[in-house]
Amino acid sequence: MTEHAVTAVVVDDHPITRLGVVTMLQQHGIVVVGEAGTGEDGVAVVAQHRPDVLVTDLRLGAGIDGVGVTEQVRALPSPPAVLVLTTYDEDRDIVRAVEAGAAGYLLKDAPPDQLGRAVRDAARGLTVLTPDLARRVVTHLQEGRVSLSARESQILALVADGRSNRDIARALVISEATVKTHLVHIFTKLDASSRTEAAAIARRRGLLG
Numbered sequence: 001m002t003e004h005a006v007t008a009v010v011v012d013d014h015p016i017t018r019l020g021v022v023t024m025l026q027q028h029g030i031v032v033v034g035e036a037g038t039g040e041d042g043v044a045v046v047a048q049h050r051p052d053v054l055v056t057d058l059r060l061g062a063g064i065d066g067v068g069v070t071e072q073v074r075a076l077p078s079p080p081a082v083l084v085l086t087t088y089d090e091d092r093d094i095v096r097a098v099e100a101g102a103a104g105y106l107l108k109d110a111p112p113d114q115l116g117r118a119v120r121d122a123a124r125g126l127t128v129l130t131p132d133l134a135r136r137v138v139t140h141l142q143e144g145r146v147s148l149s150a151r152e153s154q155i156l157a158l159v160a161d162g163r164s165n166r167d168i169a170r171a172l173v174i175s176e177a178t179v180k181t182h183l184v185h186i187f188t189k190l191d192a193s194s195r196t197e198a199a200a201i202a203r204r205r206g207l208l209g
Contacts, residue, residue, distance in 0.1 A: 009045050
């Protein structure tokens, strides 16, 4: 029986880099069914071609980044595995990608054959992290366990429901200023930069009950 050829979509905002990744994958028997230079286009290409694996950079210029792409792609029916291929190795970046649903995280200075293996492993449902990156993810998560107060949890749940600060203030019988103060604390604890990101992180970590 002929082995199923692994298919992939490549997303990178640098055309030369994207071409290099596509070429390396093809040299290792991976069938590249599509490519894109922006996060939005990447999601559309994945939805159209349904690859086994999405290989995406973390930084994609304007628009959604690799984490946003991962979240949107993983929300699709029968989603592909996502492999983040980037030059960024900060712990926060790695954790954000993994929490968003990425199956693996590989640095661009990795040997070409390692990229080919990583894509094949991701297609098989395996997690693709070097021992060092895996250790750093576990350490970061252990050190970053979040404890929200009862009031913060209430506010975060309402934020996740799409309620405005004014609506939240009315619902909890507090001032809008107090709501904003709690949101600052929530953003800090979750390392979030927006209401949407805070709600997404809370859902992934099971903080919304």
